[in-house]
Amino acid sequence: MTNPETDLKEADVNMTSSNPGSSKFTFAALVFVTFVAVIFGAGVVAGFTDAGGGDRPDVLFGIYAVWVAVVGGLAFLAARSWSRLMKAPKEMLSRSTRRSRNVLYAALVVSAGLGALLSMAQPEGTSIFTNGPLAVFPALVAIMVWTVGGSITTLMWWRMTDEHDRASYEAGANVAVHAYLFIAPSWWVATRAGLLPEQDPMVVMLIVAAIWSAVWFYRKYL
């Protein structure tokens, strides 16, 4: 008589259903790179025009042609990747996982749209990372989307996701808050001593968010 607890092979125990995670990653990466190419190309065109490049329509046409070719190529690859993803066997997802992922995807799309809106709403030209002035209306839209939409989306995600995801998120929050407690005062002191430039709250926020995301990712997936 066999003992199932001792006769189980590791391969049997570790089996999982087909996991199209890599296809999803490829598609997401292509969408991200396409988005960056759109923004970067807009920046190149704006910079060239501001530098008096409008007098050289042949060069401007060349820049447009390269921009369209690169973005078009990337968009084509993304579309092909999406098509393959749709044909692949569906990943088995629990209801809570599917719903929380949908909220996450929606938040990413809204965030990308918000970034594009802000980068194009600057009087001095297109740029993502700047502290330059903004037009009032796009700024008000961005503030509303971020404060109201962001908090509602976060609450929805929190209520939908499972306890392991919440625990990973909490661990990330814990480390991130401590990182903030160490970074912000240190930078403040360093500025007063003339060692660093004035503190930029967005840089601190990005560092804290990156640490939070890294810990969450490590705890959830690794």
Added chain:
Amino acid sequence: MKNRLKVLRAMRDWSQAELAMHLDVSRQAVNAIETGKHDPSLPLAFKLARLFEMPIEEIFDDQP
């Protein structure tokens, strides 16, 4: 916390994704519990016990 989840799952010929569906959690959550990286909450532990039709103590072992 040590547990027999991996063995119990395999005895039913379930993948991690299938068990996750039964528990309404992610596959990563099942993996984290199996490998002892995440201790389940009491509600989830009871859910597991009901699913495998055995007491919690027979699934989880808190002895080092």
